[in-house]
Amino acid sequence: MKKNILYSKEKIEEKVKELGLTISSDYQNEDKNLLIISLLRGSFIFTADLVRHITVPVRIEFMETSSYGFGKESTGKVEIVSGLTIDISDYDVLIVDDILDSGHTMKTVYDFLKKRNPKSMKTCTFLDKPSRRQVDMNVDYTGFVIEDKFIAGYGLNYGHHYRNTPYIFEVIEN
Numbered sequence: 001m002k003k004n005i006l007y008s009k010e011k012i013e014e015k016v017k018e019l020g021l022t023i024s025s026d027y028q029n030e031d032k033n034l035l036i037i038s039l040l041r042g043s044f045i046f047t048a049d050l051v052r053h054i055t056v057p058v059r060i061e062f063m064e065t066s067s068y069g070f071g072k073e074s075t076g077k078v079e080i081v082s083g084l085t086i087d088i089s090d091y092d093v094l095i096v097d098d099i100l101d102s103g104h105t106m107k108t109v110y111d112f113l114k115k116r117n118p119k120s121m122k123t124c125t126f127l128d129k130p131s132r133r134q135v136d137m138n139v140d141y142t143g144f145v146i147e148d149k150f151i152a153g154y155g156l157n158y159g160h161h162y163r164n165t166p167y168i169f170e171v172i173e174n
């Protein structure tokens with residue numbers, strides 16, 4: 001496997017900080033009650049970095065979803081491996097994930113949470129691949145819009161590895 005580096009550690013840091021400041025500004029009013037719901041496993045690194053740039057009170061919870069298995073294509077069947085146990089009706093929910101690709105993951109979680117009547121709900125993914133969308137799903141906050149390339153690093157895996165790589169790269173198979 002060869003790597004084509006798309007975003008360096010420094011570029012990522014700069015963008016995450018920018019997102020954190022924008023979100024903080026949007027949720028600064030006293031009537032806001034921000035709850036970030038982070039989708040494991042891919043978003044654990046982005047979430048950890050993002051929340052440290054959020055300057056307003058924030059509760060952080062996690063859900064685990066899975067749909068890709070070992071391959072590069074979504075199965076289209078998103079499994080909610082672990083859901084939520086808390087009442088979200090008093091919260092302004094922000095769903096955080098690493099990437100929006102086919103949209104199946106975000107759509108499934110969005111519909112699942114909407115039924116629980118949050119005060120408001122928005123979405124944030126560090127990366128957005130709009131050309132791959134299979135369902136009607138948009139993102140409110142995004143870091144980088146990328147082309148149709150399979151990527152890894154910064155939380156995203158390739159064959160269960162590379163989540164800990166500090167930069168984002170395109171996976172080029174030999």
Ligand SMILES: O=P(O)(O)OC[C@H]1O[C@H](OP(=O)(O)OP(=O)(O)O)[C@H](O)[C@@H]1O
Nearest residue numbers: 040041042066067068101102103104105
């Ligand atoms: O828009 P989609 O096509 O649904 O793709 C996006 C999802 O795919 C990856 O998750 P994956 O199912 O690989 O699980 P992981 O979070 O454990 O890596 C990624 O972390 C997103 O959650």
Ligand SMILES: Nc1nc2[nH]cnc2c(=O)[nH]1
Nearest residue numbers: 101149150151152156157
């Ligand atoms: N690792 C990885 N997971 C994904 N899930 C959806 N798109 C991608 C991608 O480009 N890379």
